[in-house]
Amino acid sequence: MAASAVTAFGQDLIANQAPIDRKLKAVDSVSLQRYILTRYDNNAVDQLYSSWNTNKAHCYAASEVPDSFRIDLRGFAMPTPSRLVTSRFGYRPAFRRQHKGLDIKVYTGDTIVSAFDGKVRCANYDAGGYGYYIVVRHDNGLETIYGHLSKHLVTANQEVKAGEPIGLGGNTGRSFGSHLHFETRLLGVAINPELLFDFPNQDVTADYFVFHNPEKDSKGSAANDGRHQLASNNTKGSHFYQVKRGDTLTKVAKKLGVKMEVLCRSNNLTRNSRLRDKQILRY
Numbered sequence: 001m002a003a004s005a006v007t008a009f010g011q012d013l014i015a016n017q018a019p020i021d022r023k024l025k026a027v028d029s030v031s032l033q034r035y036i037l038t039r040y041d042n043n044a045v046d047q048l049y050s051s052w053n054t055n056k057a058h059c060y061a062a063s064e065v066p067d068s069f070r071i072d073l074r075g076f077a078m079p080t081p082s083r084l085v086t087s088r089f090g091y092r093p094a095f096r097r098q099h100k101g102l103d104i105k106v107y108t109g110d111t112i113v114s115a116f117d118g119k120v121r122c123a124n125y126d127a128g129g130y131g132y133y134i135v136v137r138h139d140n141g142l143e144t145i146y147g148h149l150s151k152h153l154v155t156a157n158q159e160v161k162a163g164e165p166i167g168l169g170g171n172t173g174r175s176f177g178s179h180l181h182f183e184t185r186l187l188g189v190a191i192n193p194e195l196l197f198d199f200p201n202q203d204v205t206a207d208y209f210v211f212h213n214p215e216k217d218s219k220g221s222a223a224n225d226g227r228h229q230l231a232s233n234n235t236k237g238s239h240f241y242q243v244k245r246g247d248t249l250t251k252v253a254k255k256l257g258v259k260m261e262v263l264c265r266s267n268n269l270t271r272n273s274r275l276r277d278k279q280i281l282r283y
């Protein structure tokens, strides 16, 4: 009697254990996959970059750039809580030169944080350009540059986490009025930061961004600077449209076949908002 009770109890235990084991296994494989993915991504960074230069922001040869590369944007932090973009990426006719970054309004002394985990490659001063600037090489392969700072809070070779303060906003170097000049690059090739970061909504545009080498891939430069719609960058269901001269919200909504309200909502706009030339809209 006693023996069979123990057996029954034992069987109950085993029966109860089974689903837990299954659950544990599922958890294990998820964390294992995450671990493998992290390892893979870290290896990818090592494969992407063969040099480590703490003196110069721009130090890569075009020949090193891969044909394409998937950048993992998960685990990001917005460099600043400011939502105000004051100057976009691209050609500036007034200066007859390319603007390789995105300008975001910040005030002198505002905290600027690292966009992802990584290691500070440069914390330097460039009187005629970036002013006090920082370059961080991230585990996801991206390098980010933060310019016109008033102060460095980190030094070269220092490991940083996403969201960790790295500097204070300012107006140093070639700058007129305090702002953050923010660049996103892969092996030196500039990518329009608005294709990765949505400052008005304080979010990334998707979990991943697929970089294409402008030299080797026909989709190349257009994909990285947002000159056309980005079909490859839709892992969260987002597509992008760059505003052309003469576009209005009504016209764009009609052209893209989306509802006006949806377009407004996903871009933090109202029906009366005026579109800026080359503005990038998410839909």
Ligand SMILES: [Zn+2]
Pocket: 087, 099, 101, 102, 103, 180, 181, 182
């Ligand atoms: Zn700028």
